[in-house]
Amino acid sequence: xxxxxxxxxxxxxxxxxxxxxxxxxxxxxxxxxxxxxxxxxxxxxxxxxxxxxxxxxxxxxxxxxxxxxxxxxxxxxxxxxxxxxxxxxxxxxxxxxxxxxxxxxxxxxxxxxxxxxxxxxxxxxxxxxxxxx
Amino acid sequence: xxxxxxxxxxxxxxxxxxxxxxxxxxxxxxxxxxxxxxxxxxxxxxxxxxxxxxxxxxxxxxxxxxxxxxxxxxxxxxxxxxxxxxxxxxxxxxxxxxxxxxxxxxxxxxxxxxxxxxxxxxxxxxxxxxxxxxxxxxxxxxxxxxxxxxxxxxxxxxxxxxxxxxxxxxxxxxxxxxxxxxxxxxxxxxxxxxxxxxxxxxxxxxxxxxxxxxxxxxxxxxxxxxxxxxxxxxxxxxxxxxxxxxxxxxxxxxxxxxxxxxxxxxxxxxxxxxxxxxxxxxxxxxxxxxxxxxxxxxxxx
Numbered sequence: 157x158x159x160x161x162x163x164x165x166x167x168x169x170x171x172x173x174x175x176x177x178x179x180x181x182x183x184x185x186x187x188x189x190x191x192x193x194x195x196x197x198x199x200x201x202x203x204x205x206x207x208x209x210x211x212x213x214x215x216x217x218x219x220x221x222x223x224x225x226x227x228x229x230x231x232x233x234x235x236x237x238x239x240x241x242x243x244x245x246x247x248x249x250x251x252x253x254x255x256x257x258x259x260x261x262x263x264x265x266x267x268x269x270x271x272x273x274x275x276x277x278x279x280x281x282x283x284x285x286x287x288x289x
Numbered sequence: 290x291x292x293x294x295x296x297x298x299x300x301x302x303x304x305x306x307x308x309x310x311x312x313x314x315x316x317x318x319x320x321x322x323x324x325x326x327x328x329x330x331x332x333x334x335x336x337x338x339x340x341x342x343x344x345x346x347x348x349x350x351x352x353x354x355x356x357x358x359x360x361x362x363x364x365x366x367x368x369x370x371x372x373x374x375x376x377x378x379x380x381x382x383x384x385x386x387x388x389x390x391x392x393x394x395x396x397x398x399x400x401x402x403x404x405x406x407x408x409x410x411x412x413x414x415x416x417x418x419x420x421x422x423x424x425x426x427x428x429x430x431x432x433x434x435x436x437x438x439x440x441x442x443x444x445x446x447x448x449x450x451x452x453x454x455x456x457x458x459x460x461x462x463x464x465x466x467x468x469x470x471x472x473x474x475x476x477x478x479x480x481x482x483x484x485x486x487x488x489x490x491x492x493x494x495x496x497x498x499x500x501x502x503x504x505x506x507x508x509x510x511x512x513x514x515x516x517x518x519x520x521x522x523x524x525x526x527x528x529x530x531x532x533x534x535x536x537x538x539x540x541x542x543x544x545x546x547x548x549x550x551x552x553x554x555x556x557x558x559x560x561x562x563x564x565x566x567x568x569x570x571x572x573x574x575x576x577x578x579x580x581x582x583x584x585x586x587x588x589x590x
Contacts, residue, residue: 157495163407179413190415199488200411228415 160201168203172211180220180234181281191221191229301548302371305555306351309375313386314344316562322393323573333392340385347377372547378558387565394569410491412500417485421508422515430477430519434470437527441466444534459534466530470523477518481511492578499578502571506564513560517553525549 158179160171179185191197194212198205212229215221219237224230238245260270317337325333351374358367441463450456489503529549533542 157491158411158413159408159493161408185413189413190418192411192413192415193417193486196416196486197411199486200490201409202488202490203409228417 158197158201160203162203169207169211169214172197172201172208173214176211176215177220180231183234185231185234187231187233189231190227191231193228301551302355302374305551306371306375307348309378309555309558310344310347310351310381312378312559312562313381314340316566317386317389317393320390320393320566320569325392329392333389336385336389336392340381340389343381343385347374347381350374351377373551375551375555375558382558382562390565390569394573408493410493412489412491412495416489416507417482419504419507420481420485421512422481426515426519430474430515430523433520433523433527434474437466437470437523437530438463440527440531441534444531447535455537462530462534466526469526473518473523477515480518481514484511484514490575492575493582494578496578499571499575502574506567506571509567510564513564517557517560521549521553521556525553 158172158175160168160175162168164171166174176185176191185191191212192200194205194208198208201208212221216223216229216232219233219235220231221229222232240248257270260273265273317340322330322333351371354367354374355371358371361367441459444459450459485507487507489507492499525546529542529546532538532545536542
């Protein structure tokens, strides 16, 4: 399922991209899966067609989705096409993680709560394999 | 006046037309108001009075035309108004009744969303692949279309035309039928595909009953429309055109076309009302699920 919030500060197409990336990362979407047509998703979410089309285009540009003749939009890969050198990619992700952790601290979350939250997300995405790593 | 076609036509006019004209008002009175503010209640009451007056006007107009048409046909205008009066159903339903029903059920539009629904949830199933129509359905459509073409074409082989005018008329009937069927063949798949993609917002928990209700409604709508437009309509056209070219009596064909077309129209309108009510029930069910989810999330943890 894709969930978006109309009252969020985050633009709708970014929310759709984030939701689809979450589904790809958690394995709920795998290579070859068909996505709903743009019109269907836009109708179901009650939003503009172009918003969904833009989100699909962004993920297509990242190498995650592809348009297949007769099948609409399908998942091409669950691994993103690197947009820069590995060190640059790593830095970009580190900045995102740092921003999320700063948000958690500013929101008043304790270290223990933040750690639990991170562990829950890691468990979701890596199927708990990180515990043994 | 006592020939079977007239009797059938009068029966049709006297039973189906008033039924169709009264249906929007009856549905509005049947649906109960949910969660409406006093201001909304007042608006619903005012709109219902407008609908009542419009319904009375429509019924009076139809009945007056029916009575007067028996003495003053006015070149066929009044009988036509009396016969086709059921078409006033459409403004009564779509312009007057639908806004009242939306206000009564608290829906913003047919999608089931209200402005306050800020969280939107969609499934990832590609519904374009979930059509209930199989290849056999399209074969039936092709057979219905070909049967009509064969019945009209056979006139040329059955007996020689008495004059060029009749032959030209037959050619026009054949072309007319073929163009109608081609139009249906061009439009119907597109319309049915659009119906697959109509809004089906989900609840946060992904309730399976909600998904099942959507599936059932979608299948019913698509199959219903297919049978009406893909099978019944070509058969009515085929019968009317065949009767016209085989008997040469346009009046019979006009009656078949009028009664057959009106029956399809009435069935379509009734079908639309029933489907609309089912859609509203689904929207209500989803709202209940959303309400429960909100209560659970804001309750004691």
